[in-house]
Amino acid sequence: MEFELTEEYLETIKEAIASQDNAYLTEQMHDLYPADISSILDDLGTDESKYILQLLNKPLGAEIIRDMDEEVRTDFIKVFTPEEIAEYINYINSDDAVDILNELPIQAREEVIAFVRSKEKASNIKDLLRNEEDCAGGLMAKELIKANINWTVTQCIEEIRRQSRKVDKIYSVYVVDDFGKLLGIVSLKKMLLADDEAHIADIYDPDIVSVESYRTAEEVTELMQRYDLESIPVVDVHGNLLGRITIDDVVDVLREQAEQVEEDIQIMAGISDSTDDDANVWQLSRVRLPWLLIGMAGGLMGARFIGIFEKDISILPAMAFFIPLITATGGNVGIQSSSVIVQSLANSSSSENMFTFSRFFKAFLVAIINGIAISSVVFLMNFILGEEIRLAIVVSCALFSVVILASIMGTVTPIALDKMGVNPALAAGPFITTANDLLGLAIYFLVAHLLFHF
Amino acid sequence: MEFELTEEYLETIKEAIASQDNAYLTEQMHDLYPADISSILDDLGTDESKYILQLLNKPLGAEIIRDMDEEVRTDFIKVFTPEEIAEYINYINSDDAVDILNELPIQAREEVIAFVRSKEKASNIKDLLRNEEDCAGGLMAKELIKANINWTVTQCIEEIRRQSRKVDKIYSVYVVDDFGKLLGIVSLKKMLLADDEAHIADIYDPDIVSVESYRTAEEVTELMQRYDLESIPVVDVHGNLLGRITIDDVVDVLREQAEQVEEDIQIMAGISDSTDDDANVWQLSRVRLPWLLIGMAGGLMGARFIGIFEKDISILPAMAFFIPLITATGGNVGIQSSSVIVQSLANSSSSENMFTFSRFFKAFLVAIINGIAISSVVFLMNFILGEEIRLAIVVSCALFSVVILASIMGTVTPIALDKMGVNPALAAGPFITTANDLLGLAIYFLVAHLLFHF
Numbered sequence: 001m002e003f004e005l006t007e008e009y010l011e012t013i014k015e016a017i018a019s020q021d022n023a024y025l026t027e028q029m030h031d032l033y034p035a036d037i038s039s040i041l042d043d044l045g046t047d048e049s050k051y052i053l054q055l056l057n058k059p060l061g062a063e064i065i066r067d068m069d070e071e072v073r074t075d076f077i078k079v080f081t082p083e084e085i086a087e088y089i090n091y092i093n094s095d096d097a098v099d100i101l102n103e104l105p106i107q108a109r110e111e112v113i114a115f116v117r118s119k120e121k122a123s124n125i126k127d128l129l130r131n132e133e134d135c136a137g138g139l140m141a142k143e144l145i146k147a148n149i150n151w152t153v154t155q156c157i158e159e160i161r162r163q164s165r166k167v168d169k170i171y172s173v174y175v176v177d178d179f180g181k182l183l184g185i186v187s188l189k190k191m192l193l194a195d196d197e198a199h200i201a202d203i204y205d206p207d208i209v210s211v212e213s214y215r216t217a218e219e220v221t222e223l224m225q226r227y228d229l230e231s232i233p234v235v236d237v238h239g240n241l242l243g244r245i246t247i248d249d250v251v252d253v254l255r256e257q258a259e260q261v262e263e264d265i266q267i268m269a270g271i272s273d274s275t276d277d278d279a280n281v282w283q284l285s286r287v288r289l290p291w292l293l294i295g296m297a298g299g300l301m302g303a304r305f306i307g308i309f310e311k312d313i314s315i316l317p318a319m320a321f322f323i324p325l326i327t328a329t330g331g332n333v334g335i336q337s338s339s340v341i342v343q344s345l346a347n348s349s350s351s352e353n354m355f356t357f358s359r360f361f362k363a364f365l366v367a368i369i370n371g372i373a374i375s376s377v378v379f380l381m382n383f384i385l386g387e388e389i390r391l392a393i394v395v396s397c398a399l400f401s402v403v404i405l406a407s408i409m410g411t412v413t414p415i416a417l418d419k420m421g422v423n424p425a426l427a428a429g430p431f432i433t434t435a436n437d438l439l440g441l442a443i444y445f446l447v448a449h450l451l452f453h454f
Numbered sequence: 455m456e457f458e459l460t461e462e463y464l465e466t467i468k469e470a471i472a473s474q475d476n477a478y479l480t481e482q483m484h485d486l487y488p489a490d491i492s493s494i495l496d497d498l499g500t501d502e503s504k505y506i507l508q509l510l511n512k513p514l515g516a517e518i519i520r521d522m523d524e525e526v527r528t529d530f531i532k533v534f535t536p537e538e539i540a541e542y543i544n545y546i547n548s549d550d551a552v553d554i555l556n557e558l559p560i561q562a563r564e565e566v567i568a569f570v571r572s573k574e575k576a577s578n579i580k581d582l583l584r585n586e587e588d589c590a591g592g593l594m595a596k597e598l599i600k601a602n603i604n605w606t607v608t609q610c611i612e613e614i615r616r617q618s619r620k621v622d623k624i625y626s627v628y629v630v631d632d633f634g635k636l637l638g639i640v641s642l643k644k645m646l647l648a649d650d651e652a653h654i655a656d657i658y659d660p661d662i663v664s665v666e667s668y669r670t671a672e673e674v675t676e677l678m679q680r681y682d683l684e685s686i687p688v689v690d691v692h693g694n695l696l697g698r699i700t701i702d703d704v705v706d707v708l709r710e711q712a713e714q715v716e717e718d719i720q721i722m723a724g725i726s727d728s729t730d731d732d733a734n735v736w737q738l739s740r741v742r743l744p745w746l747l748i749g750m751a752g753g754l755m756g757a758r759f760i761g762i763f764e765k766d767i768s769i770l771p772a773m774a775f776f777i778p779l780i781t782a783t784g785g786n787v788g789i790q791s792s793s794v795i796v797q798s799l800a801n802s803s804s805s806e807n808m809f810t811f812s813r814f815f816k817a818f819l820v821a822i823i824n825g826i827a828i829s830s831v832v833f834l835m836n837f838i839l840g841e842e843i844r845l846a847i848v849v850s851c852a853l854f855s856v857v858i859l860a861s862i863m864g865t866v867t868p869i870a871l872d873k874m875g876v877n878p879a880l881a882a883g884p885f886i887t888t889a890n891d892l893l894g895l896a897i898y899f900l901v902a903h904l905l906f907h908f
Binding site: 224226 | 794
C-alpha cells in the first residue's frame, strides 16, 4: 500500500528507460500514485523524466509535475516548450499553475499563458500572478463552487456537475449574492441531506470565516488551524469572493517552515548539511569539519593577536585568567541577539521592514542594561576575591564594551545577511561566534593597554 | 470578522463575571466562535471559566473545552466532577474525548467513562485509550461514515442522515465488506452527483491510501501531505477499518512540533523565555540575563582555574595565546554533537532507543577523525609560524583531547536529559558551552603541566 523509493527500484527504472522498455515502464507507473511518480522523477535526470512523462497521458502528467519538488522542477521545466507546459497547465488548478509559472522567466510565463486553452483559466492565472506569493491571494485557487443565494439545491447540484471536472476537491459550496459578495457556506453533507427543492437561502450557514487576500500566509494558517477548517474563502476588501485556500496548501506552508527552522538549527550549530542517522563516519565528519576549521582559524588569529601583548602578560599573568570570561560573554551575547533576530525574520512576512530605528534603539538599551549588570557583578566578585583593583576595572570595562558590541553585531549581521539574500541563521552560527571572540580579545587587551600604560 | 483577544476585552469580561452580568456575557459569547471563547478561557481563572461555561449549553461548552489550550485545560478540568465531565464528553468526538481523559488521573478516567451516556461511545473511548498517543491509533477518531459495498446510494445517504449528528465533518464515505474490511472510498461529491439507485459497488474508488494503527504520527503526517488528503482511514493489520484521522489533527501535530523547535532554538541560544517584538526593554533584558550570568559564573571559575597555573604562564606567556582556540573548539564541537542528537530526538518517536552502542561508537569515530584533522592542521600552522615546538605539541594534544571529550559530552548529555524528562535542547545551550570551556581549559593546562614539568 505504501510506496518507498529504494535505490534498487530507481536503478530498475533507469535501466528500463535506457533500454526503452516502454511496456514495463507504463505498467509500473500505472500501479503508482501520481505523487509517488513525482518522487521518482525528483531523483531522475531531466531527460529520463521527460521520457517517462511522454509515456503517460497529459492529465496524469500534469498531476505528477504539480507534485514534484520545486527545486528539481525549476530545472526540469526548462526542457519543455511554452506550448508543452501549457498542455499540462490545462489540467492543473490555478494556484498550482501559478507556482509552476513563477519558476519560469517572465517572458516564458506570458508565452505559456497564451497557449492555455481556456480563456477563463488564462485570465485567472494572470490575476493570481499579480499577487505576492506568501499572502492569501498568492495561496488561493480560483477553482471553487459558488452558488447564488436564490438557487435551489437542484440548481446547485447542476452547477457542481458542470464544474466537477475543474474543481477536484469540493468540501462545501460558497453562497454569493448577485454581485458576487460572499454571504455564507453550505457543506456538501447538508446539501446531500437537503430536499432537492429546498432553497440555498434556507439551508446556508451565514456564519463563515473568510480571509482578505492581502493577509499573510501565517495569518491564514492561524485562522484555519484555530477554526479547524479544511478550506477558507478569500475575499477582497469589499467582501467579494475571489478564491479559496485548501488545507493541503497550508500543510505545505507549515512543512516548509519546519524544514527552514531545522536548517537554521543546523547552521547555528555549525553543521554544513543535513545528514541522517544512517550516514557513515566519513560523511558525518566531513559535514562538521568546515565550521570547526573556521573556528580554528579564528582561534589561531586570536593567538597571534594576544601574542602582540605578550609583554603585558609576562608582567601581569593574571590578565590571561579572564580571557575565557571575555570571549564566552561575547559569544553568548552575540548568539542571543542574532537568534532573536533570526526568529523574528522567520516569523515575519517578507514585506515587513526589520531595519527600524526603534528596533536598534531597543537592542542597544537591552545591551546597556545587561552590560551594566554583568560588569557590576564581575567587578564585585573580583573585589571580594581580592583581585588587583586595576585589573578588576579593566575586566569590567572590557566586559561592558564586549556586551554592547556583540549585541550590535548580533542585531545588524542577520538583518544585513537577509537583505543580501543569504540565510540570516548564518549570523547565529560559529562564524559570528568566532568573530565575537576576536572582537572581545581586541577590546580586552586594548582597554588593558590603555589603563595600564597611560 | 476576525477575533483578537485584547487586554481591555479580557478586563471587561472579568468585570462582567465579577458583577454577574449574565445578560452581557451571554450576548458576548453568542457573537463568538467556540474556538475564540476557548482562547478567552485560556486567559481566565478556573472559577471564572466555569462561570462562563455554566451560562452556555452543553454542546457549545463541549466544543469550547475541546479547543482550549491543553496545559490550561489540565488544571481547569479538575474543578469538574466526573459526571460533569461526562456531560461534555457526550458531545465531543472520541479522539478529542481521549485527549481530555488523558489529562485526568487513571481512576477519574474510569469514572467519567462510566457516566458517558452512549454505551457505544464509552466503548470507543476505552478502545482508543489503549493506544499510544503519538501513533495513528492514538490520533484517530472512531466517528466516521461507513457503507457496505452492497448498499445503494440511497441507503448510504440514509446512513449519513442517521450518523450526521455524531460525525460533524464528512469528506467521504468508507466502503467496507460484510466483515468490516476496508475496500475503498466514495467522495461526497461523487455521491451527490450519482443516481440514487446506483450501487456503491459501481461508484466507489478502490484506490485508497490507508494507514495501520501502529504507524507513528510522523508517518501519518507524511502520508497525508504527500497525497493531499483531508482524512485518512486507519486499519488494523488485517485491513479492517478502525477509525479515521482528519487533517486538523495533523495540523495540530505540525504546529506543536514547530513550537517545540522554536523553544529548542531559544534554549540553545540562551534565551529563557519567548518574548515578542512588543516586549519592553526590561522584559527583554530579564529574559537574556540568566544565561549570561551562568556564562559569567563559568568564566570566573575559569579565571580561578587558570590562576592555579599562574607560575606556568609567567614563565611561558605564549601559553595564554591559545586559550581562546581551546575553549572555542570545545564549544563548537559540543554544540555540533548535541544539536545532532537534539534533532534526532525531536524527529524520532518516543519508543525508539537512542542509547545504542553503535551510535556512541560512531560519534566516537567522528570525534577521532575531526580531532586528528584539527590538531594536525594546528600543529602544522604553529610549526610554520615558528611557535616553540613543545608548546605546539601541548596545544595539539590538548585540542585532540578536547574534541574527543566535548563530543562525548555533547552526545551523552542530551540523551541523559531526555531520559530524565528534561528538554534535551538544554544540552546545546550556554550551560554545556560553559562546561566545555572549563573542560577545555583543564585539559590544556594539565597537558601543559605534564609535558613541561615532568
